[in-house]
Amino acid sequence: MPITPNQGSTGGGTTVTITGTNLGGATAVHFGTKLATITANTPTSVTVISPSGTGTVNVTVTTPGGTSNPLPFFYVGAPFKSSLSPVSGPTAGGDTVTIRGNGLSTATSVAFGATSATPTVVNDSQLTVTVPAGAAAGPVGVSVTTAGGTNNGLSYTYVDSPTVTSLAPTAGPTSGGTGVTITGTQLTTTQSVSFGGTLAPFDVINDTTISAVTPPGAAGAVDVTVVTTGGSATAAGAFTYTAGPGI
Known part of the structure; x- marks a missing residue:
């Protein structure tokens, strides 16, 4: 006589189906000492709403013909979430978050x-999940649903992708050291700035401005790439390294 599911919330309210034979006319279903609410009954199944409880209890079905053999049902407490990492990512989703x-x-x-x-369950204290796309930039609540119920209390912030609209100046010596102001949007969470693939030191001034110092580079035009929590933006050929004179 299978029982599906065989676990549920300590608060009760889980829809449970018990299958077997000679179950028609069921008058009572007990979860331990507590009665469950019968919602459907056929000769081969009984569907009930579990009462509240704790631990492991025996489930029995009583019909005019007697009481069935017991089956175990496991009560599961509501989940508790202590942390989420990372706490922000692109509006397009796709990041892996650990809870x-x-x-x-x-x-x-x-x-x-x-x-x-x-989610992918790692163990009882950890899971990972790929963040779905968000409807818009900004914080959203994060809730985890288990056999024991649903728990809220954590927040994740969606961040729009950055843009780079201009650089000033747009050229400097191959030796590097040129202070460059990068203008764009969604730059607050900038994680790196590179000139031709080489990382540059930078400071975030505000959401639309970054101050960077060019690293050394070979003569010619290079791409400038800004990477933020929300993604990356590349200004193709936006900065030109100029070789110094030689005699």
Whole structure:
């Protein structure tokens, strides 16, 4: 006589189906000492709403013909989430986020705002999930659903992709050391700036301005790339290294 699912929230409310034979006319289904609410009944199945409980209890079905053999049902507490990392990423989604806490082993979904994703359970205290695309930039609540229920309390921030609109100046010596102002949008979370693939020191002035210092480079035009939490933006051939005179 199988029972599906065989685990549910300590608060009750789990829809459980018990299958077997001679189950028609069921008068009672017990979860331990507590009665469950019968919602459907046929000769081969009984569907009930589990009562609240804790630990492992025996489930039995009573019909006019007697009481069935017991089956175990496992009560699971609601999950507890302690941390989420990273806490932000691109609006397009795709980043892998790690959630830590406890009671996570039965996690079936993680919701970022109104959009859910299927997690990979590492163990009872950790899971990973690929962030779905967000509807817009900004923070959303993160909730984890397990057999024990749903727990909220964490936040994830979607960040729009950056843009680079201009550089000043646009040229400098191959020896590097030129101070360059990069103008664009969504630059607050800048993680790196590179000239021709070589990383440059930088400071974020505000969401539309970065101050960078060119590294040494070979003569010619190079791409300038800004990488932020929200993605990356490349200004093709935006800076030209100029070789010094020789005699």
